[in-house]
Each structure stands twice: as structure tokens, then as C-alpha cells.
Amino acid sequence: MKILATGLALAIGVAVGAAWAQDPYPAPKPLQASAQAPIKSFKGSKEAHIAYMPPATEFNYYIAIGEGIKKEAAKRGIDTFLLAPQSGADINGQMGMLQDVITRGVDAIILSTHDEHAAAPLVKRAVDAGIAVVIVNSDIPDFPAPVHAVVGYSQxxxxxxxxxxxxxxxxxxxxxxxxxxxxxxxxxxxxxxxxxxxxxxxxxxxxxxxxxxxxxxxxxxxxxxxxxxxxxxxxxxxxxxxxxxxxxxxxxxxxxxxxxxxxxxxxxxxxxxxxxxxxxxxxxxTTPFVMGQIALAITADILDNKYPGGWVETPTQIVDKNNVIEILRHPETLYPMPSKAY
Structure with missing residues (x-):
């Protein structure tokens, strides 16, 4: 595992993508003790079955994270699937799906939720069942149930x-x-x-x-x-x-x-x-595609017993009229693709 120092606020989106091509992620920062699940002796990421569970499919943002997860999983020979309700307001729907995934016995869950307190009892059940749980698109240091990792930008x-x-x-x-x-x-x-x-x-x-x-x-x-x-x-x-x-x-x-x-x-x-x-x-x-790639890499490292635990900060940048065209000219780091060539 290759870990870089923190501080990846890069100038433009293509630079963020180029940095990820080297397969790094920043050094993790500790979660609060009550929020860190023990890093157990997992059986490894080879042929792992991983669920990506965003709060909704109505937002392209979460699909972009999922596309980053898919790309990194394909490189590693890992099977992933996305499961989410259509509406971000359907908290009960997401909780039902989370319960179903736990019952299936997946190896890991990459979870983003609009209601961490509703999810906490099910997250605890997943961790107790030996499932690795990674919270994505967040920087919450004290998730109300222990998790193995948190991946996201400092909101x-x-x-x-x-x-x-x-x-x-x-x-x-x-x-x-x-x-x-x-x-x-x-x-x-x-x-x-x-x-x-x-x-x-x-x-x-x-x-x-x-x-x-x-x-x-x-x-x-x-x-x-x-x-x-x-x-x-x-x-x-x-x-x-x-x-x-x-x-x-x-x-x-x-x-x-x-x-x-x-x-x-x-x-x-x-x-x-x-x-x-x-x-x-x-x-x-907040570079969601790159965030997804990093989330999958960390999940694989957890399953391979290489990850120390904690929160990994992903890069952000301010975009305005002065740099937006340069970013849109590099669709390989974007999802969905821009509607036209820039």
C-alpha cells in the first residue's frame, strides 16, 4: 500500500486524476475511539463481494462515486454492486436494503447515508457479523457505531x-x-x-x-x-x-x-x-469519481489486513469560470460525461 502525506488540495481536476493514477491515498487520521471498529483478520480482497450503498440513485454525484468504485474494483478483480433507493428522502428504504445486504453476507459495505443515526444499529450488526464497513462521502469522526474507515472530503x-x-x-x-x-x-x-x-x-x-x-x-x-x-x-x-x-x-x-x-x-x-x-x-x-476509487482501494486494504483504521481525506478545489473549462476537458475524471466537448 502506497500512502502519501495529506494536503491534496490540487489546482485543477486533471491534476487530481493524475495523482490517483499513481495509486496513492493520504495517511489516515484517527477516528474517535468509540467510532473505530477493530481491524480484524479478514480473509482477503481476492474475489471479494462488496456492496456500494449510497442514499439514492436520483443524484449523479453518488453514481460518480460508484463509477470510481467500479473502475478500481475492475483493476483488482473485485466484484461490486450498487443498491440504493431512488429518493434520498427514503431513509426507511435504504435501511431495508442495508438489512438485506447484511443477510446476504457480503464481504464489505461502502455506505453513504443521509441519516447516520438510523443506520447505526445496522452498521453495528454488519461489523459484528464480520463485514468490513466503510463510510464514504463523509468526514464524520464519531459515527454513532464503530466502522472500519471513513473516506471523504472535509465538508x-x-x-x-x-x-x-x-x-x-x-x-x-x-x-x-x-x-x-x-x-x-x-x-x-x-x-x-x-x-x-x-x-x-x-x-x-x-x-x-x-x-x-x-x-x-x-x-x-x-x-x-x-x-x-x-x-x-x-x-x-x-x-x-x-x-x-x-x-x-x-x-x-x-x-x-x-x-x-x-x-x-x-x-x-x-x-x-x-x-x-x-x-x-x-x-x-469534491472530486467524487476519485473519492470512489480511493474508497475501494481502502476497502480492499481493510480486507487484506493492511489498513490501520481512521479517516482518509479526499481532495477538494474551488471551481469557477477561470478553471472550469480545463476540468471539463478531462472527462476521464468525471461522471457523468460532460454533455459536449469543451
């Missing part, structure tokens, strides 16, 4: 960088701000919290904060409500790219061409191509 750090970018972009002048949260949970708290921490004490004033439900429709409805109630809003930050895409649609319907719109994720269609088209100002690109 609060990523959106803090975006808040700093917004302050620099506006020159620190007074701005009226609206916030589109995700559905209540760790991910929303961290992403919104990072942005709010960055603008604290500045001339930015938050006048509305609504749940955008993690999707385009929810972001559109919430943004429409807040813009009609507060027509003086000049900037909207959303907890993911789908919500900010919805906000862009609301802004267009209201004839608001003056808004600054900030997202989070680095989704190809809802984020990167919206920036290229001039509909969205900037986003935090």
Missing part, C-alpha cells in the same frame, strides 16, 4: 474555503445572503456551518435559511420563496449543486441576473457545466 473545510472565496470575490462589501440547507443531518450541518464560519464577522448578512431537500426541485422552490420574501438577496449558498441549480432556475424565472450563486459537490451537470454556462458562480469540487 466544513471545503465550504469554509468557498466562503472565503465569496468574501474575496465581493471585496468584502455588504451582501444580503440566502442559505439553502440540505435535509437535517450531519452533512447539512457541516456544509452550512463551514460557509457561515467563513463569513462570520463580515459584511455578509444572512436573511433566510431554508431546506432545499438536496434536489433541484427543492432548491428551486426554496429559492423562489426566499427571493420573493427577500428581493434584496444578492448571494445564495447551497449545500449541494442540485439545490443551487434549482436556485439558478428560480433566479432566471424571476429575471434575477445579478445573483451570485454558490454550490457544493462538483457535479458535472448541476455544478461544473452550470458554471461554464454562466448560470452558477462557483462550487466546491
Amino acid at each position: 466544513r473545510k471545503g465550504t469554509h474555503k468557498l466562503g472565503e472565496y465569496a468574501l474575496k470575490l465581493t471585496g468584502g462589501k455588504p451582501m444580503i445572503v440566502g442559505i439553502l440547507e440540505g435535509q437535517p443531518g450531519y452533512h447539512s450541518t457541516e456544509r452550512v456551518g463551514g460557509f457561515l464560519d467563513a463569513i462570520k464577522g463580515s459584511n455578509f448578512k444572512v436573511v433566510a435559511s431554508l431546506d432545499g431537500k438536496w434536489n433541484v426541485e427543492g432548491g428551486n422552490a426554496a429559492a423562489m420563496d426566499m427571493l420573493q420574501a427577500h428581493p434584496d438577496i444578492q448571494l445564495i449558498f447551497a449545500a449541494n449543486d442540485y439545490e443551487i441549480m434549482g436556485a439558478a432556475q428560480a433566479a432566471k424565472a424571476l429575471g434575477r441576473t445579478d445573483l451570485l450563486l454558490f454550490g457544493n459537490d462538483g457535479d458535472t451537470g448541476a455544478g461544473l457545466e452550470q458554471i461554464a454556462a454562466g448560470n452558477v458562480t462557483a462550487t466546491v469540487d
Whole structure:
């Protein structure tokens, strides 16, 4: 196993992809003791059967992570499959699927959930059954049941960088701000919290904060409500790219061409191509395809008894009109593929 030092915030997406071609991942950081499952003597990754379980199939972002998992699994001769409900709001559906996968007796589960507390009892059952459990797309250091690894970007750090970018972009002048949260949970708290921490004490004033439900429709409805109630809003930050895409649609319907719109994720269609088209100002690109590759590599190392435990931080970068085209010109690190050649 080849481990590099942390600090992989690279300049552009192609650099992130090039770094992964060398098959590294950053050194793990310890989880809280109560959240770290013992690294048992697993039977090895050869011919392993691994379930990737995102919270929903409605979001391309999670499919992008899955495509990274598939690519890395194919290199290693590992069998993987994806199982998830269609809607990210279907927590009960995901829990039922998780229970089914545990019963099947897979070798490992790569899990992302919108409700870690609902998942915790089933995660404990999986770990007790000798199944390796890796939480992906998170940086939660104290998952409410012991897990073998956590893989993902620092959510609060990523959106803090975006808040700093917004302050620099506006020159620190007074701005009226609206916030589109995700559905209540760790991910929303961290992403919104990072942005709010960055603008604290500045001339930015938050006048509305609504749940955008993690999707385009929810972001559109919430943004429409807040813009009609507060027509003086000049900037909207959303907890993911789908919500900010919805906000862009609301802004267009209201004839608001003056808004600054900030997202989070680095989704190809809802984020990167919206920036290229001039509909969205900037986003935090969390490189989901590369995240999936790293998650599978770590899962294999757990099964091969080579992983010490802990959280591995995956890279992020701010994307705006100045670097988005270069990223879109390298579709090998993106999923889905861009809608056209750039």
C-alpha cells in the first residue's frame, strides 16, 4: 500500500486524476475511539463481494462515486454492486436494503447515508457479523457505531474555503445572503456551518435559511420563496449543486441576473457545466469519481489486513469560470460525461 502525506488540495481536476493514477491515498487520521471498529483478520480482497450503498440513485454525484468504485474494483478483480433507493428522502428504504445486504453476507459495505443515526444499529450488526464497513462521502469522526474507515472530503473545510472565496470575490462589501440547507443531518450541518464560519464577522448578512431537500426541485422552490420574501438577496449558498441549480432556475424565472450563486459537490451537470454556462458562480469540487476509487482501494486494504483504521481525506478545489473549462476537458475524471466537448 502506497500512502502519501495529506494536503491534496490540487489546482485543477486533471491534476487530481493524475495523482490517483499513481495509486496513492493520504495517511489516515484517527477516528474517535468509540467510532473505530477493530481491524480484524479478514480473509482477503481476492474475489471479494462488496456492496456500494449510497442514499439514492436520483443524484449523479453518488453514481460518480460508484463509477470510481467500479473502475478500481475492475483493476483488482473485485466484484461490486450498487443498491440504493431512488429518493434520498427514503431513509426507511435504504435501511431495508442495508438489512438485506447484511443477510446476504457480503464481504464489505461502502455506505453513504443521509441519516447516520438510523443506520447505526445496522452498521453495528454488519461489523459484528464480520463485514468490513466503510463510510464514504463523509468526514464524520464519531459515527454513532464503530466502522472500519471513513473516506471523504472535509465538508466544513471545503465550504469554509468557498466562503472565503465569496468574501474575496465581493471585496468584502455588504451582501444580503440566502442559505439553502440540505435535509437535517450531519452533512447539512457541516456544509452550512463551514460557509457561515467563513463569513462570520463580515459584511455578509444572512436573511433566510431554508431546506432545499438536496434536489433541484427543492432548491428551486426554496429559492423562489426566499427571493420573493427577500428581493434584496444578492448571494445564495447551497449545500449541494442540485439545490443551487434549482436556485439558478428560480433566479432566471424571476429575471434575477445579478445573483451570485454558490454550490457544493462538483457535479458535472448541476455544478461544473452550470458554471461554464454562466448560470452558477462557483462550487466546491469534491472530486467524487476519485473519492470512489480511493474508497475501494481502502476497502480492499481493510480486507487484506493492511489498513490501520481512521479517516482518509479526499481532495477538494474551488471551481469557477477561470478553471472550469480545463476540468471539463478531462472527462476521464468525471461522471457523468460532460454533455459536449469543451
